[in-house]
């Protein structure tokens with residue numbers, strides 16, 4: 001049997017006398033029996049006293065390290081500055097500029113039926129990304145629920161105040177949702193984007209359609225529950241609506257789900273699995289940050 005010197009390459013143990021295709025170290029023991037000399041040819045001389053007399057298994061980590069060092073030795077022997085000079089004679093001056101342009105900030109739209117958990121998801125995202133994500137607080141004319149904080153959960157304004165905003169064109173989008181106004185003040189988005197922050201908006205289906213038209217690069221994420229029943233269960237547990245409003249919300253949820261294909265992503269917020277939901281959304285944001293269309297929007 002052959003023993004590969006890198007423990008990560010155990011898959012290649014049977015490849016006696018052949019180099020492991022998965023390993024870049026390019027060295028291996030061809031026979032097992034304590035044959036330090038087989039290896040000695042491929043290790044730096046200062047390692048040998050340490051290795052002599054050791055069993056092959058005990059040698060494996062040091063050998064893997066030594067072989068990597070040997071591979072790098074010719075490179076390390078040169079002065080780095082000389083190398084750069086030599087290399088730049090061939091390639092021209094090496095740039096220290098970033099290799100890709102700075103990515104445009106993300107505009108993330110979270111939407112989904114009433115009671116699905118949008119606010120719960122946003123609170124958790126806020127805790128995890130206080131520095132990186134700017135949450136644009138929606139304004140509403142509805143009364144504050146117990147536990148809500150003005151300016152954090154929503155900006156709570158009177159109906160008259162909201163209608164004045166509409167007349168003054170102060171809102172990016174607004175909608176009458178279950179008899180109450182909801183909308184996003186224009187200045188909240190522009191100031192966050194001007195600061196270079198990624199921005200998260202919470203909007204209802206109608207608002208998502210407006211944002212989609214205004215900001216074509218926006219990332220639209222639709223949150224659903226695992227079933228209608230689970231959704232209604234959450235509304236029951238939240239106890240913030242009378243029964244007739246719950247019926248209305250359950251019916252609306254059914255219609256809203258028909259708009260799902262207009263969104264790029266759908267995330268299922270399963271009962272008791274809020275953390276998984278938030279993790280999935282974080283994965284979407286990570287992938288979007290790596291997308292080339294963020295650096296080269298006009299070519300995407």
Ligand SMILES: Nc1ncnc2c1ncn2[C@@H]1O[C@H](COP(=O)(O)OP(=O)(O)OP(=O)(O)O)[C@@H](O)[C@H]1O
Pocket residue numbers: 112113114115116117118119120121234235237238269270271272273274
């Ligand atoms: N994964 C989950 N499992 C169990 N309960 C959840 C989960 N996600 C959210 N909830 C709870 O469900 C209720 C509704 O959530 P939330 O208020 O965040 O919904 P929403 O989508 O913001 O609703 P609305 O649009 O009506 O404001 C809350 O009591 C919340 O704590």
